Amino acid sequence: xxxxxxxxxxxxxxxxxxxxxxxxxxxxxxxxxxxxxxxxxxxxxxxxxxxxxxxxxxxxxxxxxxxxxxxxxxxxxxxxxxxxxxxxxxxxxxxxxxxxxxxxxxxxxxxxxxxxxxxxxxxxxxxxxxxxxxxxxxxxxxxxxxxxxxxxxxxxxxxxxxxxxxxxxxxxxxxxxxxxxxxxxxxxxxxxxxxxxxxxxxxxxxxxxxxxxxxxxxxxxxxxxxxxxxxxxxxxxxxxxxxxxxxxxxxxxxxxxxxxxxxxxxxxxxxxxxxxxxxxxxxxxxxxxxxxxxxxxxxxxxxxxxxxxxxxxxxxxxxxxxxxxxxxxxxxxxxxxxxxxxxxxxxxxxxxxxxxxxxxxx
Ligand SMILES: NC(=O)c1ccc[n+]([C@@H]2O[C@H](COP(=O)([O-])OP(=O)(O)OC[C@H]3O[C@@H](n4cnc5c(N)ncnc54)[C@H](O)[C@@H]3O)[C@@H](O)[C@H]2O)c1
Ligand SMILES: [Zn+2]
Numbered sequence: 001x002x003x004x005x006x007x008x009x010x011x012x013x014x015x016x017x018x019x020x021x022x023x024x025x026x027x028x029x030x031x032x033x034x035x036x037x038x039x040x041x042x043x044x045x046x047x048x049x050x051x052x053x054x055x056x057x058x059x060x061x062x063x064x065x066x067x068x069x070x071x072x073x074x075x076x077x078x079x080x081x082x083x084x085x086x087x088x089x090x091x092x093x094x095x096x097x098x099x100x101x102x103x104x105x106x107x108x109x110x111x112x113x114x115x116x117x118x119x120x121x122x123x124x125x126x127x128x129x130x131x132x133x134x135x136x137x138x139x140x141x142x143x144x145x146x147x148x149x150x151x152x153x154x155x156x157x158x159x160x161x162x163x164x165x166x167x168x169x170x171x172x173x174x175x176x177x178x179x180x181x182x183x184x185x186x187x188x189x190x191x192x193x194x195x196x197x198x199x200x201x202x203x204x205x206x207x208x209x210x211x212x213x214x215x216x217x218x219x220x221x222x223x224x225x226x227x228x229x230x231x232x233x234x235x236x237x238x239x240x241x242x243x244x245x246x247x248x249x250x251x252x253x254x255x256x257x258x259x260x261x262x263x264x265x266x267x268x269x270x271x272x273x274x275x276x277x278x279x280x281x282x283x284x285x286x287x288x289x290x291x292x293x294x295x296x297x298x299x300x301x302x303x304x305x306x307x308x309x310x311x312x313x314x315x316x317x318x319x320x321x322x323x324x325x326x327x328x329x330x331x332x333x334x335x336x337x338x339x340x341x342x343x344x345x346x347x348x349x350x351x352x353x354x355x356x357x358x359x360x361x362x
Contacts, residue, residue, distance in 0.1 A: 002221045006140065007232040008160060015140060015164040015228060017221045019213040022053055022128070022167045026061020032162045033124045035097030038063045039089055041112035042103040043072040046130050049173050054103060054128065066092050070111065074261065077111050077146045079155060085115045099124040099162075105131035106138035110153070113144030117159035127164045131174060132182025132216075133267060135166040136189070136223035141231040141242075152261075158236050166224065168216040176303065177265065179209060183302045184248075184267030188274060189223045191295060192244045193230075195340030197222040202294070205302050244342050247334040248274030251357060254319035258311055271304035272360055279356035280348060281335040291339050307362040316357055 001018035016028065029038075038058050042051065047069050058065045068085055070076035089098060100123055102112025109127055116125035127139035145156025171179070183201070190198025200218065201208065207215040227245070234241035252273025256264055264272075278295050281287035300306055308316070320331075330347045337343055 002217070004221065004225050004228050006160075006228045008235055011160055011162070012232075013160060013162055013164070015166060015224045017135075017166045017168070017217060017224060019168050019217055021165060022057050022169070025054075025057045025128075025165055026063060028163060028165065029061070029063070029099065029126065033097075033099045035099055035124075036063050037093060037096040037098045038065050038101055039093065039098045040065060040067045040101045040103050041085060041108060041115060042067065042069055043076065043108055044069050045072045046104040046108065050103075050130060050170055054101075066098075070108070074107055074147065077107050079146050079148065082111060082114050082118070082146050085111075086119050089115070089119050097123075099126060101126045101128055102139075103128045103130065104134070105129070106134045109134050109139050110143070110145050110156075113142075113159055113161065114146050114156060117144055117157050122159065125159065125161045127161045129164065129166055130170040132171055132179055132220075133185055135168070135171070135220045136182060137185045137227060139164045139166070140224060140227045142235070160235075164224075166220050168213050168220055171216055172211050172213075174211070176209065179211070180303045181265040181267035183208065184271040184274070184299070184304055186219055186223050187295065187298055187302075188245075188247050188270065189226045191274065191336055191339055192247045192334070192342045193226045193340060194222065195338075197226070198294075198298070198339050201302075202298055205298065209302065240344075243344055244334055247336070247342055248277050250320065250331075250333055251276040251316070254316050255308055255311070257319040258315040259308070264305070268305050271299045272308055274299065275306075275360050276356050277333060278336055279359050280333060280352055281337070283352045283356060284335065284345070284348070286343065286345075287336045287338065291336070294339060295336070307360050309362055311361065313354060313357055313361060316361075317354070 001021050004015040006013050055065050100116035102109045129135040129139040142158045142160035144159045145153040148154040204215045248270045252270040255272050256269035278292035282292050332346045334342050335345045
């Protein structure tokens with residue numbers, strides 16, 4: 001088992017990564033919480049697939065277990081569902097000191113984290129992510145939120161977990177599409193910060209796609225370490241350091257929004273966004289074409305989309321105007337200089353932007 005520390009000034013915490021480590025959960029929990037009442041927030045699918053292992057581990061360690069299951073959909077990330085859960089916890093745990101465990105993908109992680117932040121102004125939160133995307137990205141960094149009809153993640157907070165436990169055995173039941181979805185963010189970490197991690201994915205993508213647990217452990221460890229490092233230097237996104245995590249996300253979000261959220265998974269849209277970002281970087285002579293080609297090849301090898309189909313350029317550009325990274329009137333992009341090295345650039349000429357998006361529209 002690997003232990004990655006998120007070195008926050010006030011409340012540092014560990015990200016534990018390994019295969020089969022959920023069995024040791026309560027030994028870890030006892031180090032960080034005083035109560036023995038576990039409230040698990042999960043969804044029907046994750047609970048059906050993996051709930052027994054979690055419940056057994058908790059009970060064996062002397063915890064009582066109360067499970068609240070939500071529907072398996074982004075729709076569960078709503079204020080209504082969150083307030084409903086807060087009330088259920090209040091009814092169940094009035095005389096207890098509950099620890100909230102978010103057990104699932106990023107949806108359940110964001111929702112459970114939001115609920116833990118609200119109930120009694122905050123109770124201990126443990127993230128037990130079960131998708132690759134959640135293990136390497138959404139469970140780390142303390143961003144918790146729910147969606148509003150007006151937009152995604154519009155009510156939220158920074159609320160750090162006490163512990164993240166990433167057991168790669170849970171990933172065995174993910175669909176191929178969900179694995180590829182997570183791998184997009186993993187490729188992103190390689191490009192923004194770690195050429196060796198990138199090379200590891202190049203060399204091992206077949207093993208990763210086959211859910212090889214040793215390869216997945218290495219990958220999750222490498223990615224989590226990068227996110228942990230970035231968020232511990234910029235906990236509340238005030239210093240601009242977290243910006244690099246948005247590589248591929250400016251065009252990616254625009255494609256996601258313009259296509260409608262049910263068409264592309266987030267990682268798929270980010271893969272397209274990374275292709276666009278590399279094309280811009282090459283046009284600006286920041287990145288060498290052969291490095292961009294490596295990124296493109298790897299994204300294709302893991303099965304991520306190569307082009308956007310049936311979406312006019314104007315729709316994508318319009319969606320981009322609303323992107324939070326367009327501060328004031330100037331656009332702002334995270335550009336690659338090489339694999340492992342990025343730089344933030346403002347005021348990318350519109351012609352370069354348009355040509356680089358057009359490269360990926362069919
Ligand atoms: N807080 C953050 O920093 C942050 C960062 C990135 C994304 N997010 C959020 O994360 C969400 C996306 O997360 P996601 O991609 O994990 O989606 P998700 O939570 O919807 O999970 C994807 C699918 O996989 C299923 N699933 C989960 N674990 C499984 C397992 N072990 N085996 C089989 N199926 C499993 C889920 O039920 C779901 O159907 C979005 O709401 C996004 O806004 C948050
Ligand atoms: Zn992302």
